[in-house]
Amino acid sequence: MAKLLRNIVINRIHDTQLARYAAQYLNGRLIDIGCGTKPYRAMFAPYVHSHVGVDYPGTQHDRSHIDMYGTAYCVPAASESFDSAICTAVLEHLEEPAEAIRECYRLLRPGGVAIYSVPFFWFLHEEPRDFFRYTKYGLEHLFQQAGFTVIEITPLSGFWITFGQAFVYYLYRFNRGLLHWLHLIDLLGLLIQGVAYTLDRIDRAERWTWMYMAVVRKPV
Secondary structure (H helix, E strand, C coil), X not given: CHHHHHCHHHHHHHHHHHHHHHHHHCCEEEEEECCCCXXXXXXXXXXXXXXXXXXXXXXXXXXXXXXEECECCECCCCCCCEXXXXXXXXXXXXXXXXXXXXXXXXXXXXXXXXXXXXXXXXXXXXXXXXXXXXXXXXXXXXXXXXXXXXXXXXXXXXXXHHHHHHHHHHHHHHCCHHHHHCCHHHHHHHHHHHHHHHHHHXXXXXXXXXXXXXXXXXXX
């Protein structure tokens, strides 16, 4: 519950943008690279006829929704066998992101679209498998180097969301004892997120975004 509360604003921002892109770009047979628990299964269902989740055997997540085991570098599926691809918050955990993007390119049919979400500012997590953060220029380079055409790279927030979220996570370091029992950190975290969301709408300084969402297409 605490994890849900401290991420409630950024999850809403991320999922709202993902829903827009899903309605606009996803279709046919979808490959979900690093699928975890397939949290977006219901969101994608109206647009795709097949949602195939792939994850690696050592994943820390519940494995009940994984359709095939593999890695982002080697998915056990034929070339050009998918119409769409999704990869959310995975690239930062890969030692060789360019290789993973090339593998996605291989899997897509000509004209196929992939949606990625990638952090720019974020704290260390899922250690020690946390390797990179990305600027929009770095993402453009990686996607174009793999052969993709970049359609959009959208910053999901400005300074205030990024700052507020980091502050909330910092406060949760002290969420123990009486503070935990009285839910004071939970309440303070919600207040900070609400203020940050309001300020972000007033002054959206996107150079400090916490995350980008990219849409790329394999040329026909």
